[in-house]
Amino acid sequence: LHITNRYAECKGTPREKMAEALDSTGRAVLLSAITTIIGFISLALTPMKPIQTVGYSLAMGIVVVYVMTMIMVPNLTMMLDLKKPSHPPPKAFVAAVSVPINWTKLTLSLFLVAMLISAGYSRPNVEENVDLLEMAPEGVGAVDKMKTYSTEFEAGQPGFLLIDADVSASPEIFNTNFDGNDPYSKLVGIEELEGKCNQVNQTTAVSIVFLMKAIAVGVDLDGDPINEPIQDNEFVPDQIKELSAIIFDREVSGNGSFWWSLAALDQQPSGGTESQNFLINVFYNSLTLEMRNLFISEDYKQSLIYIDMPFMDVKSTENAVSQIDNYAQQDTGGVGVTSSKLIGVASVTIEVNNLVVGSQWTSLLFALLFTVFTLGLVFRDIRYAILTTIPVAFTVFMQWLVMDQGSVSLSLVTVMIGSILVGVGVDFSIHIANRVKELGGSIDAIRIACASTGMSLTEAVTVTIAGMFCAYYIPIPAIAPFIDVIIILLILAAISALILLPAIYSLLVKANISLTGGSGTMAKAAGLRRTLTREQGDIMDATLVMDSQDVW
Template identity: 35%
Template sequence: ILYFETENARDDTIKVNITDVRILKEISQIETGRDSQGRGLNYVPNDHGEEDDFIYVLSIASIVRELNGSSSRAIPAFFHQVENATGVDLDFLKPLKDAAVAQAGTYRIPDDQDDVNDWVDQVDPRILEHMVLDTNKDKIWDSAISLLGLVSNLDFDEITMRVREYYQDEVERYNAQAPPGYRLYVRDTGTIPVTKDVQDRSVEEGINALVIATILVLIALFIFHRTLKILLIALIPVSVSIALTFSIVSITRLPITPQVIAVGPIIIALGVAYGLYIANRYAEESQIEDKTERIKVAVRTTGKAVFLSAVTTAGGFASLMTANILPMQTVGLTLTLGILINYIVAMLLVPPLVLILDYHKRGDSFGRYFKKISPIPARHTRKILATGVVLLILSMGLLWSGAIGSDVDFLSFAPEDQPSLMTFKDYGDIFHGGASGMVIVRGAPATEDRYEDSMKDYDVLQSVDNLEAQINRVENVWAISVVDIFKTLRLKNILQAQADNPEAFQLMEYLLAIMSDLGIHQHEKYENMTYWDIIVQSPENKQPYNVRLFWIEMVYDSLTPEVREFFINSDYSKMLIFIDMPIKSVAKSRAAVDGVNRAVARWPAGQSTSKLTGVAAVGITVNDLIFINAITSLILSLVFVLIVLMVIFRSVRYSIITVIPLSIVIGLLPLTFFIFGTPLTIITAMLGSIVVGAGVDFSIHTTERIREEGETLEGVQQTIETSGRSFVEATAVTLAGLLAGFAIPIKPIHVFIGLIMFLLV
């Protein structure tokens, strides 16, 4: 989408309209390159994008070009249809026909402002208001848009840069020569440039977040350990892990989305925890004088729990890859890779680093607090369990009551200050568009002998007109089809084009006289009518001539292939009704999409009519899949964790005990969403699996340590005093790393990070 503004949009004392010939020619130059030197973006309009990658252009400039050139195409089409209808050889009139075509307008912006104004006045106001607007209410059109359709499977980076370089250079050239008040300002937006810009920005913001996360993690580690040695032990393995993880992601060419950039701080935080567990256990075994033996004990004991944590964490994250939503799959893959690589690198690098640096803690200022805390679970077991049960019941009640909704606002997943995104929002707010889509009307192919049920059949076109009228009644929705072209073109356009050419005018008099004799046309009645009005008022009888088919084929033949094939396929068996609506959140778009689909169900056209597809419809489908994907991935992650625990612990009892705390936290998700006022979105849907992956560490290390210390009250207290300290450190370090997510200028990321932090605590 190209978004054009005149100087009047910024200074209403300048009274230059955006449909001024100079400005309209510059817009046309950018689109096709036919009104100035050099070629424009869609420099071969009828090539289906094979040469220039552009299939169509829809704008006020393209409409004026189409109307201005309509007579030069309509005259031969008119001539041809009269020959077909009468069976009379009209070769004697061909010189007049050629003279008429030479006199007619061409596919370009006319030089005369009055001609431009006449063509603009001919456009349906309902369509015009989506092409040009007066944004400052001074009765001067100051803004216009150009919709450019591209072939599929393009390189987003290449096409975006090509478009930007061209229009920026061209507008700079034009503005350097433009008289005062005639300068033009152009911005680009649309799904392709926004996607490209968001991916580029995501990489930039991701790097910043990684740097900030690393700094915050190191600060947290230093506060707890008061030695620079722990910084090296933590930093070196995690740096290697991050480099390897994102290198592999880059090699796979997976898209770097805003959801993926939130993964970096999570990987750093969890990766540091693995090294921290081993280093802390090494420090705890200070009674073993042999350092090598001490590190062996640390690896043999805590290393087992770290392995179990890594496998179960990776399994929890891997469940996201079962989703049929690409961003969830990408996040799942990135997290799974990151955790497995973190574990491998930690086990390879942390032990030698601990030995080389001879790591030990400097004091333990937190130990006395854990001695006081450790008896609490044993003394208040029933109170703790009762509180958990009450909260779970409340949380499940919120879930089943429907208090937790799902909603996706795709524009919110990008930095608000991104220029292409800001332009996209302007387009939605001002032109009420952005969530474009289409309805497909299906019929039968048209042949030389049969046209019934094809897009040449008047009854089919009438049903399309009825359906389009119903669609346009839906709030915030506008539709356009080929019928609107029939309603724009007029027979008088051909006659007026010949006013200064007696020979050409004589041709039309001959043709109209022949048609009048056949009963196809009454000159006085039809001259000022649109072709659609002529078709509607033509006789229904098909003998001896099908009058309606005469006019329908004449109009189709008078259209440029670019316009005709935008709406109709080559054999006239399918028609596209183009639909646009403001880009909004899924919850707000649903009413419009449902309204269009209800219209399709009640007023179907042709042999069959598809439901609405496009940006809004697909967004709703994705939104409806979120809940299913969230539940499926969550169940899979819990089942995987339970199976792995059973294999490692070789005990159903220990496995279930380990999973219970995790399940309680998962059960509190609806309550958490309700407290934070957060709907289920494409990013919060991943919370369950991420919490399983990140939180399973605590349960595993607790169970494993109790098994070592013994299932006694003293064993439980000893576990809380020792592993509990590591949990606090690991949690604090994890929270410090996650804080970096708030440096990413995307609000849903802030909510996502905040929820993870809350649930981890």
């Protein structure tokens, strides 16, 4: 757009017009490509592989686009000999640029206030929230079923607590060499921790004790073997026979769980521990090896409590995990049962969220610093480079206000906004800065550069937004808020380049601080052209350009 628009403004043959257009905008186009690559490649600094892939892909895409642009656009433009009717800048752009030039301090104050509101008020309101299901595509059967499973069964983020406790049991009920290991007391501690975890909202905890409670022990007692010998014995008094009939002439049957049986044995004054060991050993052997190993290690030294919770936003997940970790660190049962912190999907989600927040600042700082460094090398003026980058920094600061007003949370997708803005938004400032420098850096140069470049920026923003609109067709819920924020901030980036940048330049010029330096700048500002003769390469003649065209 910038090359073709500049070509249409030039006079002469197609080759001459293209040479002038490339001489004027070629450096700005190269700078735009480099700074865009810097913005995108900064995403590679994040510790998240998906974001790194996005950064590398976008950066390589810009390289290809730049090469194809510089090869195809000049040739196609000269072949078609694009012509554009000469007309003054649109009144809207002239009026817009006049505001920061005439009301410089007021303009800067308004931008500063907006930036402070965004950074001070809106930033704390932006939630750092990663919702995994929000980043899954809609209309996919597996994803829809997972959402249903998560909602109806309150599951989907499995994890576990690793318990250090010896729950081994002896098969000998009369063990004279009993070593004092009491697996039942350890299991009581595990049950206590399991119960606490089940009290956490939307959390389900399952351990080996859960199986003991679920598996029943059948009890079937018949008193006939005792009663019949008594009744048949003629030497037994009738009173004893009647009492025996009352007590033993009956059958008793019932069901109780293994855990109920262990609790009943725990009430015995003696022999309870040995009996519990025997019964626990029977329970272990009644399980298949695969089932037993799901909960207990082969040496019975460690066991697992499985924790499951539905897919929730990170804040709710973090709250649940924090409560579980707090229970896990407590001395459960007072019998030496120790537990690790929660391990699993929920914990990983929280760590991902923390990495996303931390990496945002790293990539953003890298993008801004290297953009300033690159502009400084090309412009050969670090101060001018910093001034040119200020509108981009303003736009980055405004992302919090836009996200807060739109109730958009910081996620794996929106975390890339800052770096993308630096890469794309700095283009607007570069073209204006390059034109201001080319025209001499005066107030008139600022006014002419901003007004004449405004249409190209408008076209660039319009085309970029049109491309962004295609992303709305991606059936991923988290994409739409990301596109909304990007579109709004791109418009703000263009506005800040057209309003904030001339205000900054005007403030310095009015304070008699030169934007650019050197004799070449003075010559251009005075309407002079320096020519170097072939005969006298060491002599420079300053001649007045009598036929200089208006900048249009």
